[in-house]
Amino acid sequence: MPKNSWRRSLAEKVSFSISLSIVGIIVTLICYSWISGNSNPPILSISQFNVRQVNSQYYVPFTVINNGGETAASVEIVAKLTLSPQIVETGRQQLDFLSRKEERSGEFIFSHDPNQGELAIRVASYRLP
């Protein structure tokens, strides 16, 4: 049965209006992120939070955020805990992707108390996708 678009039922008109809104919102958001976006390289910053102790292990939460314009791939985060020249613990994590303004959280785990030594957490490297 042929359907004339100008003689649609109320139900069809409502679903068309909702559909148009959904597609319109998606296109608007893409255009907004296009216009407001920048093409600067990734700027990765990391912040760490209070240490928590569970079963004689020390958990150090961290959050990494990309404040740059481009997406960073294979973001590598390294942590180094130095208690003495003899006692050094390291940790390493990798994130697949970190888009613009995206943040991801995780934790490093040490067997010694980070408060008793010197802890350094930094973003070591990334590559462009």
Add this chain to the structure above:
Amino acid sequence: MGKNQRNRNTRRVSGDTWREEIEEIISGASGGFLFGIPLLYTMEVWFIGSYVRPPILVAILAITFLIILSINRIEGFRPQESETLPGAIAETIETMAIGIVCAVIMLVILKRIDFQTSLTEGLGKVVFEGVPFSLGVAFSRSLLTENGAAEDNGREQKPRSDNRPGYLRDTMADLSATLIGALFIAFSIAPTDEITVLAASASSWWLLIIMTVSLLISYGIVFASTITNYEQRRQQQGLFQTPQSETIISYLISLITGMLMLWFFQKISFADSWYIWLRYSIILGLPASIGGAAGRLAV
């Protein structure tokens, strides 16, 4: 005809129109799930969505729009033909909206989009996953109607009898079809790393949500879809043949099928805890139950 009578008729017609509209949308969404689910369980698509730039997303949306528009000129998810170009354009917008909504729901359910996801990354994932879902919506009638028609013809030639062996035969046919459909999908997804990755981000209560969504989609595909002989299915009686019980039992079959496939491909072993078995099976149970529902359409 009295005024009350006229009002009743108006209400009934209006109600039918709304019911038909909802059924058509559910039919379209069912096709979208059938076509889109394999790409949803593909890690590379999530990654591509993470870094693709907005101009490319706009281009992809535009190309998808043109492809679906050309499909809608001859096919489309609505049974009525879109004869005019404005009609076809309207149906294309509806098709893409259904596909996008289905993709968003699944990406949120599988935790590929959360509050930490940036706008650009979220849009990239939605657009890339929305394309196969939208194509599935556009192809929904061709994907499923043929089986439905074949089924109708088969049933006409072989009328249902009320004796118990007939009930048992129908039950066994449905269960076998679910098993084959679930096996078909689970076999291709079980050996991949996506199950492990998806399971890692799902908490216990989130698994319950995934189970609920699996049941709803399975129910939607087989029983609420206008493209199958659902009226006949709704009237079936006997062992496991009420819509709700058949959906639940079919889901259990899909779950067990998924579990066996995971074990077959060494993704889980007897050394693993029961929670790992359950977790992985529920994650794989989602596509498997969709495959099972598609299988039941072919009975």
